[in-house]
Amino acid sequence: MSLVYVLVGLICGFVDSTLGMGFGVTSSTVLMTFGITPAVASASVHAAEAVVDLFSAVIHHKLGNVDKEIWLRMAVPGVLSAVLGASVLSRMSLSSAKPIVRVILILMGGIVLYRHTVKYRIRKVKLNDKEAMALGFVAGFIDVLGGGGWGPIGTPSLILSGSDPKKAVGTIEFTEPFVSLAAVITFGFTIGFDEFMWNLTIPMILGGLILTPVSGYLVCKIPRKWLGILIGVWLIALNLYGLLC
Numbered sequence: 001m002s003l004v005y006v007l008v009g010l011i012c013g014f015v016d017s018t019l020g021m022g023f024g025v026t027s028s029t030v031l032m033t034f035g036i037t038p039a040v041a042s043a044s045v046h047a048a049e050a051v052v053d054l055f056s057a058v059i060h061h062k063l064g065n066v067d068k069e070i071w072l073r074m075a076v077p078g079v080l081s082a083v084l085g086a087s088v089l090s091r092m093s094l095s096s097a098k099p100i101v102r103v104i105l106i107l108m109g110g111i112v113l114y115r116h117t118v119k120y121r122i123r124k125v126k127l128n129d130k131e132a133m134a135l136g137f138v139a140g141f142i143d144v145l146g147g148g149g150w151g152p153i154g155t156p157s158l159i160l161s162g163s164d165p166k167k168a169v170g171t172i173e174f175t176e177p178f179v180s181l182a183a184v185i186t187f188g189f190t191i192g193f194d195e196f197m198w199n200l201t202i203p204m205i206l207g208g209l210i211l212t213p214v215s216g217y218l219v220c221k222i223p224r225k226w227l228g229i230l231i232g233v234w235l236i237a238l239n240l241y242g243l244l245c
Contacts, residue, residue, distance in 0.1 A: 065170025
């Protein structure tokens, strides 16, 4: 079973670092399929994600993929909402809200895909301070409740606002460790660190670290248009699967 979790971490880490999303949502889905409760699944996934994303953040920063103007404005409210979300999830499961979130993300994926195929043009408009802070708060809250959401919400939102897909991925990957760590610490105090599934978290960390350097390099090399298309397709596929299964 440990080998399975290494493979899960390998795939999720590669996709997440390349497209700026997928680690939390995909791995949480796998864990809950095995009968693990939402709070424990989210806590364990965020523990693994905090380590993997920290490594990914360093790589993306060195490669120049981080938007230094907005990352802090997203990270601070993201941390605050992650703490709030972890506190809520420790007491209840908001599974009824998940279909609504997934439909919204499918629509966002469709818009990203449309703008990078039918109506492709380079936009250079950026989020203002209030918009960046609002995005960080919403993405951080949903990320913890759903076991993943910082990337699926943050990455397409930045792209739709006019960010270069490379910068969108790098900025999300750079800020995500802060959100994941805040969630882990909060879960530790609310459900207890002994409740974490460390037997699966550690293999997922090992798997997630293997291909992360390759992902950062690919983001720099994939043309802007095709990176946007890949992100749109993955966002639609990921949330359609979650909606139908």
